[in-house]
Amino acid sequence: MYDQFPWLSPKEFSGTTYPFAAEGRIRSLEMHFHYLKMGDADRVRCATYMLREEASLCWERAEHGVDLATLTWVQFKSIFYKKYFSADIRGCLKREFMTPRQGDTNVTEFLRKFDRGCHFVPLIARDIAEKLKHFMDGIRSTIRHDMMMM
Known part of the structure; x- marks a missing residue:
């Protein structure tokens, strides 16, 4: 199938010290799995197959x-994630999200960080009104005033 649809081909994972790359790898795999309607056993097999180098060695130690036979995707x-x-x-990201402050960053960067934080605090992210309130509380007061006027 991947030959026919190369854009569907999941990427290999060799390990990283950048946590967002690892988290993004899992989210990317989950998009593939959802599209292909894969069950737990197939998800685990596919994910472990895509591990390379340091990540493969870590998995070899962990799988003992x-x-x-019963390992779930969760x-x-x-x-x-461990x-x-x-x-x-993840705790730092939750705390950062719970006290959002735009500071000197531009609105686009603040929005990017805010959206990333929503992933870690789903109770706020699922409630649109609460999410908007939380966003507005973190944005600079001058911009907040302009947005409220709109």
């Missing part, structure tokens, strides 16, 4: 502690 992601997108980093 799991039952591959469990795989948990193992993956290595590449730790709870500490």
Whole structure:
């Protein structure tokens, strides 16, 4: 299928020290899995097949502690995130999102960071009114005033 639709081909993952690359890799895989309607077992097999170099070595160590026959996608992601997108980093992102401040950044950059933070605090992200209020609370007062006037 990937020969026929090369844009569908998931990319290999060799490991990273940049947590957003790892998190983005999982989100990208999930888009493929959703499109292809893959079940848990196939998702885990595909994801582990795409691991290379350092990431493959880490998985080899981690798989000794799991039952591959019953490993779910959620469990795989948990193992993956422990290595590449730790709870500490996710916690920092949640705290950053809970106290948004535009500061000296432009609106586009603030919006990008805000959208990224929404992913980690879904209770706010799912409520459109709360999300808008949270965004407006973080934006510079001069811009907030202009937006309110509109």
